[in-house]
Structure formats: C-alpha cells, structure tokens
Amino acid sequence: MCCQVFDLLPIAALIDEQVMCVHGGLSPLVKTLDQLRTIPRDREIPSEGALCDLVWSDPDEVVNWTRSQRGAGWLFGGGIVSMFNHLNDLTLICRSHQLVMDGFKIMFEGKLATVWSAPNYYYRCGNIASVFSFSDADTYEPKLFDAVPNHKRVSPAKRALPYFCVKINNL
Numbered sequence: 506m507c508c509q510v511f512d513l514l515p516i517a518a519l520i521d522e523q524v525m526c527v528h529g530g531l532s533p534l535v536k537t538l539d540q541l542r543t544i545p546r547d548r549e550i551p552s553e554g555a556l557c558d559l560v561w562s563d564p565d566e567v568v569n570w571t572r573s574q575r576g577a578g579w580l581f582g583g584g585i586v587s588m589f590n591h592l593n594d595l596t597l598i599c600r601s602h603q604l605v606m607d608g609f610k611i612m613f614e615g616k617l618a619t620v621w622s623a624p625n626y627y628y629r630c631g632n633i634a635s636v637f638s639f640s641d642a643d644t645y646e647p648k649l650f651d652a653v654p655n656h657k658r659v660s661p662a663k664r665a666l667p668y669f670c671v672k673i674n675n676l
Contacts, residue, residue: 512549516559517541523642525595529602531581532558533570538593552577563603564612564619583613590616596642608635609647625652 517527525538534555535541544556551557561578564586565571571580586598598617605621612619624634634652639645 508549513547516544516546516556520599520639521642523595524597524599524639525593526599527559528600529558529560529578530562530564530600531579531585531589531598532562533579534558536589536592561602564600564617583616586613586616599637604630604632606630606632608633608649609637620647624650628652 517525519525519538532555535544535558540555541559544559546556548556550560558578561573561575563573563575563578563580565580565582567580567582568584569582570585573580590596590598597615599620600617601620601622603619603621604626605619608621610619611617618637620635620637621632622634622636624632626632633649635647635649637645638648
C-alpha cells in the first residue's frame with residue numbers, strides 16, 4: 506500500500522509558473538511542460554523513458570545528453586537547461602537526487618539548483634542538508650541544517666500507533 510502511494514505522487518511542481526521542482530532532472534524526450542503534463546503517473550517508475558529520466562537524470566558539465574553511469578536517466582548540461590528554461594518561460598529548475606555536501610548547489614549561471622535535504626546521509630557522509638524557502642519565484646533562501654547528534658537521537662517506539670484504527674465517537 507505504501508509503495509502504491511508513491512506511484513501517485515506528482516512528477517513535478519511549479520512555483521509561480523517560473524520554477525520547476527522535480528526529483529531528478531530533465532529528459533531528452535520532454536521539451537515542454539505541456540509534454541510533461543501528458544506523462545501518466547499512476548505507475549511504478551519504469552527503467553527507461555521520460556518518467557524514468559525525470560526521476561533519475563542529473564546535471565553535469567556536459568555539452569549534449571550523455572547516458573548516466575547510474576544505469577538510468579541521463580546527464581545534461583547548462584545548454585540543455587538554458588534551452589528548456591527558455592522554451593518554458595522558467596527562471597529556475599530546482600531538483601534533488603544528488604548528494605551535495607554543502608546542502609545545496611547552484612549551477613549553470615543560477616538556472617538550476619540541487620537541494621539535498623538528508624543531513625549526514627546514511628549516517629556516514631557528514632553532509633549538511635537544506636531546504637529552500639521561496640518568497641516568490643525570484644527570491645529564495647536556503648535554510649541549512651545538520652543531523653541530530655547521535656547522543657541526542659531518539660529512536661521511535663517499537664510499535665506503531667493505530668492512527669487509522671481508532672474509533673471516533675460523537676461525530
């Protein structure tokens with residue numbers, strides 16, 4: 506059931522019609538936001554195709570589309586980002602999917618930002634994490650945070666609370 510919920514989450518989101526937020530990156534199969542809107546989402550992420558690319562592709566210092574060594578998705582460069590942003594009247598692509606030691610990384614003359622929100626990834630990377638706070642499409646501020654130190658970490662209860670099993674009376 507839980508995994509089925511992930512299969513229904515949106516592919517991307519727009520902030521003020523100018524900032525596209527996506528997990529991975531771009532796809533050579535998707536040139537416009539209108540094309541992106543036609544991709545069916547009610548399914549698992551496939552191992553190839555536009556949906557796969559949007560989830561697993563990464564920015565890099567490459568000129569053309571280059572197959573990713575991860576085995577899924579593509580690497581794309583600043584020229585591809587500039588063209589996609591121009592065609593779609595976007596100012597920024599905001600994405601995640603890549604560990605960034607400083608919590609975020611701005612690339613391609615401010616046209617793409619990678620935001621990493623998992624501090625000390627896998628309890629061993631030592632990275633800072635961040636989220637972006639947007640005032641409007643052109644104004645955002647990274648909010649940085651560290652992992653909770655081991656001696657302050659609290660383990661969850663062994664038994665989950667029955668949130669969906671509680672009978673509600675007097676409604």
